[in-house]
Amino acid sequence: MPQAESANATRHSNPKFDSLARNEFILLFAVIDAGHCTHLFGDEKVATQNQDLKDAGLKVTLPRVKILQMFATNDSGHLSAEDIYKALQETGEDVGLATVYRVLTQFEAAGLITKHNFDGTHAIYELATDDHHDHMINIKTGEVIEFVDSLIEQRQHQIAAEHGLTIVGHSLVLYVKKAE
Amino acid sequence: MPQAESANATRHSNPKFDSLARNEFILLFAVIDAGHCTHLFGDEKVATQNQDLKDAGLKVTLPRVKILQMFATNDSGHLSAEDIYKALQETGEDVGLATVYRVLTQFEAAGLITKHNFDGTHAIYELATDDHHDHMINIKTGEVIEFVDSLIEQRQHQIAAEHGLTIVGHSLVLYVKKAE
DNA sequence: TTGGATGCAAAGTATTTGCATCGGG
């Protein structure tokens, strides 16, 4: 299996979802939750009119709306398919687990969210941001803590360069516990 | 799922295999392939007599022997359960896939090998070494390259400490391609 | 002899896919 489905894999990687352009999803996102999330997309043009959505030819369906809202409002921001599915059920929404997986796959292909494999059993997703950040996982509590360190980033590129390689993506996870 | 089954999880983590002490496996290992592998265990006392194996009360079975040999002789040193299973079949050995998984789990619990989840689909194992090393994966070829960087190691501990945390394990994977 | 180790098949868990139906545009 040569191709690595990395947590930091390239955007637009899945050919199956070429038709779903990132910008179209941003439009969708903007309409749904404009106030909350515009800052996530920096200087990218963010539409705020339903008319734009229609222009994009994208269907604003209930599962997509709800799932985006969950990422936008959940305080951890790190959700598994199961998390989302159960939360939807609790709010009385009739959304199938398969749809949750499909929507997550599409959002990832569109570059809206990022997929992580912290424990090798189930994937965790979070809203994609422009900056690279890494994660610490508290093995006692399961808590996920984000951090950024330019020194490590820099060193990584240096190491790759020393091998004549370019970094396409990376995944750094620290498994931690409270210092005793 | 609070507990992270990290690629760098603690040794002896699985209570189910407490009876299989690391040293017992080292004895087994030594007998099987003493010349090849003694260097892996540094200054640890390595027995070279079958008598020691018997003292340890450990059964030297064909699947265990064969699988250890594969890790010792395979040049990549990074093997999946499927890799091992297929290789065994090709050499005519009658070893079940379930046994491969069981042996790998035991070896990991004994601290002899380390488990990685590079791509979230299937686990990869390699012989455990005393030093921490990280991995680069060439996304074009699937090649796995090991590297060590004390600067990054150091920085990681610093970052954890700044949050009042201690690092239990870590996983750093760089997804790379040949620099163009 | 005897309890641990194994092979096989069945069960699990996480995720994907086929297909008829539904619904946004």
Added chain:
DNA sequence: CCCGATGCAAATACTTTGCATCCAA
């Protein structure tokens, strides 16, 4: 109305487990 999106159930991929048998000590 149409084609993409969905729900459901079946299928898949990887891994674990139950159980009768086997074998190293």
